Amino acid sequence: MATLADLNLDTDGYLADPKDWSPEIAELFAQELGIELTDRHWQVINYVRQEWEKTGQMPTLRRITKQSGVPTKEIYKLFPKGPYGKIAKLAGLGKPKGCI
Numbered sequence: 001m002a003t004l005a006d007l008n009l010d011t012d013g014y015l016a017d018p019k020d021w022s023p024e025i026a027e028l029f030a031q032e033l034g035i036e037l038t039d040r041h042w043q044v045i046n047y048v049r050q051e052w053e054k055t056g057q058m059p060t061l062r063r064i065t066k067q068s069g070v071p072t073k074e075i076y077k078l079f080p081k082g083p084y085g086k087i088a089k090l091a092g093l094g095k096p097k098g099c100i
Helices: 023-033 038-056 061-067 072-076 082-090
Strands: none
Touching: 023 082, 038 061, 038 072, 038 082, 061 072, 061 082, 072 082
């Protein structure tokens, strides 16, 4: 299995090319973030990936909470301390604009 060091990352530590993403890469990032991925995490990650494949952009956090089936409070529990950036990283997308 690959390690984070084997991946092509951008300067912020996000996957440089979203097309290189795989569930295994999400698991590597989850380990780095200290998150154990559950079915609910995957529900969010898969929704974000599907939206990105349709539109070429990451959906807003508001859209994720409205359309993924996972409400806002749960999103913040699943992805503590900055869910939007963590979701982007786990979904293999670049650092969202406005994330510190």
